[in-house]
Amino acid sequence: MIDTHAHIYASEFDQDRDAVVQRALEQGINQILLPNIDLDSIEPMLATEAAYPEVCRSMMGLHPCYVDANVNQTLETIRAWFDKHNFIAVGEIGIDLYWDKTYRAEQEMAFVTQLNWAKEMDLPVVIHTRDSIEETLALLRKEQDGSLRGVFHCFGGSVEEAKAINDLGFHLGLGGVSTFKNGGMDQVIPHLDLNYVILETDCPYLAPVPHRGKRNEPAYTQLVAKRVAELREMTIEEVDTLTTLNAKKLFNL
Structure with missing residues (x-):
């Protein structure tokens, strides 16, 4: 099984990363x-990837919440990293209109710039959206030339949104939200195209039930798989096999 989205390099794991x-x-x-x-x-x-070379693979990108007035300089620095290191994807990129809309224009510019890098380098993209699914889809439709591929990570949207994402050739990353009682995903997951589903934790955030509200970690990918299996009336092994294959193909692992 693959946790396709984990921030185990974060300071929350400094005390017990090995464990x-x-x-x-x-x-x-x-x-x-x-x-x-x-x-x-x-x-x-990169230090975490180097410490666990058999397990961890890194991507490179600028998250929309960290876009500010210095965005051009930041993007230049990030772009230069692709010449120094082998990354599996451009990510995490996207648009976030939940916290602050001050740099909305800069977020859109940064997103499109990084989509273009992905086309140039033939890499998948990992997309973060919050309160911005329509805006993100509109930009993607404009930029999709048949070569863009990737995942909408931490998907928690509707069946219609899932279809719109799949129609653009993109995957859905299912994580802890899939297990929340009030998340509404129990109505959505039964209708998803499983050829476009991959699993993730987004740890340390969004821990699945029964750990909700605590620190999340990659081991809990298993709990997401279990929930998907229940909702699809499949075995956990079938979900594991399918989602792992999808992730390997998408990230060229």
């Missing part, structure tokens, strides 16, 4: 994919 990786391996999660968020996360992310 966290060990627990993941014991649960059958043998790969953990690390999305970058800003300039400060690059060093800890």
Whole structure:
């Protein structure tokens, strides 16, 4: 099984990272994919990848919540990293209109710029959306030339939104939200095209039930798989096989 979105390089794991990786391996999660968020996360992310080279693979990108007035400079620095290191994706990128709309124009510019890098380098993109699904889809439709591919991570939307995402050739990353009683995903997951589903935790955030509200970790990917299996009336092994295959194909692992 693959946790396709985990921030185990974050300071929340500084005290017990070895144990966290060990627990993941014991649960059958043998790969953990690390999305970058800003300039400060690059060093800890690459150090984590270097410490667990068999398990961790990193991506490079600028998260929309870290877009500010210096966005052009930041993007230049991030772009330069692709010439120095082998990354599996451009991510995590996107649009977030939940917290603050001050830099909305800059967020859109950064998103489109990074989509273009993905086309140039033939890499998948990992997309973060919050209160911005329509805006994100509109920009993607404009930029999709048949070569763009990737995942809307932490998907918690409707069946219609899932279809719109799939129609653009993009996957859905299912995580802890899929297990929340009031998340509404029990109405959505039964109708998803499983050829476009991958699993993730987004740890340390959004821990699945029964750990909701606590620190999330890659081992809990298993709980997401279990919930998907229940809702689809499949075995956990079938969900594991299918989602792992999808992730390997998408990220060229």
